[in-house]
Amino acid sequence: MALQSERHGEDTQAPVLTAKNVVRRFGGVAAVNDVSFDVRRGEILGLIGPNGAGKTTMFDLLAGSVPPTSGEILLNGTVVSGEPAHRRIGRGLGRTFQIPRPFPNLTLIENVMLAAQGQAGERLFANFLMPWRVAAEEKTFEQKAMDLLDLVSLTRLAHEPARVLSGGQRKLLELARVMMADPAIILLDEPAAGVNATLLEVIIDRIRDINARGITFLLIEHNIDMVTRLCHRVLVMASGELLCEGTADEVARDPRVIEAYLGGAA
Ligand SMILES: Nc1ncnc2c1ncn2[C@@H]1O[C@H](COP(=O)(O)OP(=O)(O)OP(=O)(O)O)[C@@H](O)[C@H]1O
Ligand SMILES: [Mg+2]
Incomplete structure (x- = not known):
């Protein structure tokens, strides 16, 4: 790699x-x-x-x-x-x-996926032109976000809203978010x-x-x-x-x- x-x-x-x-x-x-x-x-x-x-x-x-x-x-x-x-x-x-x-009402996985900011605007545009490609990309992003949550030991909470996290877990979520880019x-x-x-x-x-x-x-x-x-x-x-x-x-x-x-x- x-x-x-x-x-x-x-x-x-x-x-x-x-x-x-x-x-x-x-x-x-x-x-x-x-x-x-x-x-x-x-x-x-x-x-x-x-x-x-x-x-x-x-x-x-x-x-x-x-x-x-x-x-x-x-x-x-x-x-x-x-x-x-x-x-x-x-x-x-x-x-x-x-x-x-973090966005308190979004899940951890959503919070991590949102951190792939750069791609978001382009995705919106591409959605009109190549919806099939966007769907595939979405899957890749989601997989990558899951991998990163795994890396910071938060897999268990992936589908919980971020508001349930302790201060320390929020620090780990930050680390996963920053890794997304x-x-x-x-x-x-x-x-x-x-x-x-x-x-x-x-x-x-x-x-x-x-x-x-x-x-x-x-x-x-x-x-x-x-x-x-x-x-x-x-x-x-x-x-x-x-x-x-x-x-x-x-x-x-x-x-x-x-x-x-x-x-x-x-
Ligand atoms: N936006 C701002 N407007 C005015 N003063 C500021 C601003 N940001 C920082 N300062 C001042 O700059 C100095 C340095 O602050 P800074 O937050 O960078 O310190 P720090 O080393 O991170 O401290 P800590 O360990 O408490 O987090 C302080 O005197 C602070 O009051
Ligand atoms: Mg400081």
């Missing part, structure tokens, strides 16, 4: 995602201040930092829901900073939200927040499985145990700036990181 990254990127040596001197101001506050980094192909990169450090804003900038005040974002070597979020999804960038909001890289915003210990193990295993399929991850997380177990490398942000990078153990020992967390708590 071709790696997802090979399908989306021309140059498999180039970083999947790059931030170059990215700045985002809200009024007088620089939520992200001159941040530069690469996400290497195939890695699980962590992004940690105290509350208000600018992590989610960084995700908004990478995904295209917020434009940068200055600086550039590159996806597979192509500058995408001027492109809207849906174009970046088409280029292989998937993202989950700090607070998942065949991403090369997935940005995960706090996948462990509010998740019980048993489900946390499932989420960690699933991220490992998906990463083993060649999909790159950038992971915001406050759960340091999860970061230590999953991440090959970790970036630390504080007050909008990139403080340092290293392995989880290295950054946890870094006096600047300890100071940033203690300063935030004071």
Whole structure:
């Protein structure tokens, strides 16, 4: 099977995602201040930092829901900073939200199928021209959605409405939804927040499985145990700036990181 990254990127040596001197101001506050980094192909990169450090804003900038005040974002070597979020999804960038909001009255399978957004409009049009092909495609989508629900251990609940899910199960559903668009890289915003210990193990295993399929991850997380177990490398942000990078153990020992967390708590 071709790696997802090979399908989306021309140059498999180039970083999947790059931030170059990215700045985002809200009024007088620089939520992200001159941040530069690469996400290497195939890695699980962590992004940690105290509350208000600018992590989610960084995700908004990478995904295209917020434009940068200055600086550039590159996806597979192509500058995408001027492109809207849906174009970046088409280029292989998937993202989950700090607070998942599935459609509560739709079933899990419907929620996952809806995530194949790009194809929806084209399907409507094609429906008039080639109804037989659309029906076949629908079946493929449904099979793919079922496979993804299986991948995140939610098969049992496939035909239940999403409102019955616990917080942790919603995180898993998000993962299945984001996979529907065949991403090369997935940005995960706090996948462990509010998740019980048993489900946390499932989420960690699933991220490992998906990463083993060649999909790159950038992971915001406050759960340091999860970061230590999953991440090959970790970036630390504080007050909008990139403080340092290293392995989880290295950054946890870094006096600047300890100071940033203690300063935030004071
Ligand atoms: N839309 C916005 N308008 C104004 N200020 C904003 C906006 N979004 C974020 N901010 C500010 O930018 C800073 C960074 O917020 P952000 O949500 O990126 O932090 P975070 O690192 O994700 O924090 P947490 O760990 O609590 O999720 C904060 O001071 C926040 O108040
Ligand atoms: Mg956040």
